[in-house]
Amino acid sequence: MTEPATIRVLLADDQHLIREALAMMLEFEEDLTVVAQCGRGDEVVAAVQAHRPDVIVLDIEMPGLDGLSVAEQLPGHAMLILSTFARPGYLRRAIAAGVRGFIPKDSSSAELAAAIRKIHTGGRYLDPELAASAMMAGESPLTDRERDTLTLAASGASVADIAARLHLSEGTVRNCLSNAITKLGAANRLTAIHQAQRMGWI
Template sequence: MTIRIVVADNEQLIRDSLSIILSAPEDMNVVAVAADGAQAVAAVREAGADVVILDLDMPVMNGLEAAEAVRAEAPDCGIVILTSHGRPGYLQRSMRLGVRGFITKDTPAAKLADVVRQVHAGGRFIDPEIATDALALGGSPLSAREREVLALSGEGLRLSEIAGRLCLAEGTVRNYMSSIMNKLDVDNRVAAHRAAREAGWL
C-alpha cells in the first residue's frame, strides 16, 4: 500500500528536498505540497492524504493551527511536525492536538521515511532530545487566561485595551501580568512574552 503524503513548508528549498526524499521509497508518494498551513489543510482534504508533514512556522496558519484543522477534517491522517527549533512547549501542545510525530529539520532522510511509516501505522515518534527537554521543563506554568493576556500584550496592547478585549477590569489584567512575570521570573512584559515564546507556551 502506498502512503499518500502532503508536505507543507514555507521555504521552497525545504519543500522540494522533502518531496524528493519522500518520493524515493516505493511505498511512498508525495501527492501535494503546500507553502502555508491553510494550503496544507486544503491539500489533505483534496488528496485524501495518509500523512501530512507540517513545518511549525508557516504563514496564514502555523503548524499547530494546521494540525488542529487537519485533525478536525481528516482524523485518520497522521500528522508529523517538522521544526528547526525543538522547543518543549510546542511538543506538549502538539501532543494535545493529536500530532503523532515531532522531529527536527536535521533528521536524516532515512529516519524521516521511517517516521512517516511509523506514524502511518498508528505509532508515534518524538525526537528523543526534545522529549528529554520536555520532561525536564514540565508543563506551562501559565493558566489559559494568563496566556491570553500575555499574547495580547505581545501584540502591543495596553493593559486597558487588553481589559476591554477580554471583558475584564484593568486591575484584574494588571494582577494577571504581575502573576505572569513572577512565574517566569522576569521584570517586564516584553521579557515575559519573549520567555513564554521561547519555551513554546504561546
C-alpha cells in the same frame, strides 16, 4: 509478492526551497509519494480535504496559521511536526493536539521517512532529546488566558488591542500579563515573552 501500499504525504512548510527539497527526498522512497504541498498554514485543511493524505507533515512557524493550530483542526489524522523550533512546550501542545510525530528539521531524510512510516501504522515517533527536555521542563504554568494575552503582547499589541481582541477589560488584560510575569519569574513583560517563547509555551 505484493508490493507495499504507497503512503500519501502532504507537506506544509512556508520555506519553498526546503519544502521542495523534502518532496524530492521523499519521492526517492518507493513507498512514499507527496500528493500536495502548502506554503501557508491556512491552506492545509482544504488541501487535506482535497487530497486525502495518509500522513501530514507540518512546520510550526507558517503564515496564516501555525502548525500547532492546524493540527488542532485535524483531529484523527496522522500528523508529524518537522520544525526548526524544537521546544519542549511545542512538543506538549503537539501531543495534546493529536500529533504522533515530532522531529527537528536537521534530521536525515532516512529518519523523516522512518517517522512517516511509523506514524502511518499508528505508532509514535518523537525525537528522544526533545522528549527528554519536555519531561524535564514540565507543564506550562500559564493559563489559556495568560498564554493568549502574552502571545498577543509578543506581536506588539497594546493592552487596549489585546482587550478588544480577547473581549476582556483592560484591567483583566493587565492582571493576566502581571500573573504571567510572576509565574515565569521574569523581571518584566519582555523577559516573560522571551522565556515563554524559548520554552514553546506561546
